[in-house]
Each structure stands twice: as C-alpha cells, then as structure tokens.
Amino acid sequence: MITVCLHGAESTGKSVLAARLGLPWVPEYGRTYCEERGTDLTMADLLAIAEGQADENRKAMAAAPPVLLFDTDQLMTAAWAAMLFCEVPDVLMGYPKADHYLLFSPDVPWRDDGTRFFGTDEARARFAALAEEMLVRAGVRFTRIGGTWEEREAQVRAAIAGLIGGGSV
Template sequence: MITVCFHGAESTGKSVLADKLSHALGATCVPEYGRTYCEERGTDLDMADLLAIAEGQATAEQAAKASKPQLLILDTDQLMTAAWAQMLFGEVPDALMRYPKADLYLLFATDVPWVDDGTRFFGKGPLRSRFAALAEDMLVRAGVPFRRITGSWAEREDQARAAIAALTQKTGA
C-alpha cells in the first residue's frame, strides 16, 4: 500500500483534489477529520481539541487501511495538526510527531485565492504565509519526502498526478 498525504495551508485545493484524484485513480481517500470536528464543535480550539483531532484522523486512517487499498490518499495527517498546534499555541506536543508517516507528502503552495468556508482561520497575507511556512517546517522536521504543488488548479492536478505516478512506478505498485 502506498500512502500519499496532501499537506499545506488552508484553501489551497487539497480536499477537492484529494477527492477528485481518489476517484480518478481508484484510490481510497481519508478526508480531513479536523473539518468534521470543527463543524460539529466549533472552531474555538485548545490543545486537547488538536490531540483529539489527531486521534480521530488516525482512527479514520486505520479504518481505511483495513481494506488494504493499493493507494491511500490522506487529505491531511497529524503533521498538519502539528502545524496548527505551532500556529495556535506556539508549541508542538511530541505525540503529534510520533504518528505513522505517509510515503510521500504533497505540499500545496498558497499561490491560489483563499476562500472562507466558515472553518478557516489564516487567509490574510502574513498569517497565511506564516501558516504555510509552519506546514513546510513540520515536513522538514519530520524528515519526510515531499514535493511542492503550485500553480493553477489544472497545474496542481497535473503535478499531483505526476508525483503519485512516479511513486507508484518507483515502488512497483
């Protein structure tokens, strides 16, 4: 099983593209648990909420892995939750860094317009840039492989498809 995680700041096309590519490639997609959590409980979060989100994401990933798909696309994972922890509270609990990692992370740039959907926090200028930098920093800190995804919506899709294809070819999956 190959696992690819979509990673990066809010409103960069991760969720839409994760869903689209999972259908197109016959992959299993694990949606972002944090979105559901915030829609149900609100966005006034504390560290306990972030740890609960991380655990909810892990539970969803384990459930998806049980069917043993060839390709598993994660709309996010605990490294993104770690970026949220750093952004909101100035610290990252060790527990967030200890979860299993994906085989490849696709880091989505903030070079597309931000859209407020009611659960997003950091859409304006310096905050968006800072959050994007923290997201990248978590990947570097974890020492995981990643590829940058930039440009128009079509370019993002092409880049993501190419990165996934290269990984599957490399691993023989």
C-alpha cells in the same frame, strides 16, 4: 500499499483534489470536528483531532488499496498547534507517517468556508512555512505542489504516478 498525504495551508485545494482523483482517500477529520463543535480550538481539541484522524486513517488502511490518500495527518495538526499555540506536543510528531507528502503552496485565492482561520497573505505565508517546517522536522519525503488549479491537479497526478511506477492517475 503506498500512502500519500496532502499537506499545506488552508484553502490550497487539498480536499478538492483528493475527492477528484478517483483514488481511495481519507477526508480531513478536523473539518468534521470543527463543523460539529466550532472553531474555538484548544490544544486538547487538536489532540482529539489528531487521534480521530489516526483512527480514520487506520480504518482506511485496513482495506489495503494500492494507493491511499490522506487529506491530512498529524504533521498538519502539528502545524496547527504551532500556529495557534506556538508549541508542538511531541505526541503529534510521533504518529506513523505517510510514504510521501504533497506540500501545497498558498498561491491560489483563499476562500472562507466557515472553518478556516488564516486568510491574510501574511498569515497564510506563516502557516505554509510551519507546514513545511513540520515535514522537514519529521524527515519525510515531499513534493511541492503549486500554480493554477489545473497545474496543481496535473502535478499531483504526476507525483502519484511516479510513486506507483508510471501509469496514469
């Protein structure tokens, strides 16, 4: 089984593409958490989100599909912690890592969906930089994804095809 995590700032197409690819995927637990509890987050909320995502990821991994997409993981929660509270608890960096990460650039229009925070160009750039910093800190492999919505989808499909040794996704 190969695990691939979609990573990056808000409103960059991660969830839309995860749903569109036709592969097994684990939705973003933090979105559900915020829809149910609101977006006035504390560090305790971020830690609960991280654990909830870990539980969902573990459940999906038990089925052992050939390829499993994570809409997010704890490295993205670490970026949220850095963005919101200027600190990253060690526990967030200690969770298991995906086999490969796809880092989405904030080069498409931001859309407010009621759970998003960082819509200005400056905030998006800072959040994107923190997201990349977490990947670098963790020492994981990643591929950059950017461009139009169509280009993003083609890049994601090509990256996953490369990871599984060819074929089409």
